[in-house]
């Protein structure tokens with residue numbers, strides 16, 4: 436894994452943006468895997484600014500998000516579709532037909548998981564997958580215990596994850612209990628993975644991701660098996676690493 440320690444969140448966001456721009460410039464028709472959460476917001480802001488300045492086009496880009504809550508209407512402000520619209524889709528020239536998220540409102544959710552996997556395959560797979568890291572090691576919404584052989588599936592959200600995400604909702608009981616997420620096998624199929632980790636509260640999780648034996652009790656350890664992972668961590672997140 437290629438580890439870069441960034442001075443602070445701004446530096447991390449600038450470098451993350453540059454990495455994505457490099458992907459888009461290097462391959463026409465790039466397929467990006469995108470993440471939600473607080474960590475990538477700065478990266479999206481920088482990408483939108485570059486587009487605004489006329490330096491970046493998403494015209495030939497296709498995107499696939501990692502996950503979506505089950506049960507929130509698509510137009511709900513806290514759905515991940517709404518998050519993506521607010522932070523990126525409404526600000527750049529991505530065509531709506533090229534932006535994909537699992538449909539958490541599908542009548543047949545199992546069929547929806549299969550449809551999403553097939554769509555990913557038909558698009559030729561993900562070139563660059565952006566990931567955040569959960570405190571309990573989740574990647575996407577793959578909670579501890581998820582088999583590494585998992586493809587897109589329905590998950591019951593861990594209480595810790597619901598607590599972490601409660602900050603966006605009025606109260607914790609409003610946080611959905613289920614979601615659809617790309618599986619760990621789906622994530623590892625990406626040709627390249629970019630992991631963004633910020634803040635002292637993620638320091639332990641980053642250390643575990645890098646140094647714990649590979650175990651599905653800490654899903655992010657699966658990344659140790661991938662041949663092309665870049666990690667951007669700010670100094671706060673890196674503070675528990677050996678030598679820091």
Ligand SMILES: O=P(O)(O)OC[C@H]1O[C@](O)(CO)[C@@H](O)[C@@H]1O
Nearest residue numbers: 470471472473474567568569596
């Ligand atoms: O960037 P944050 O907000 O710390 O979230 C970390 C991870 O947790 C999730 O928000 C899910 O809880 C992921 O989407 C994200 O990658």
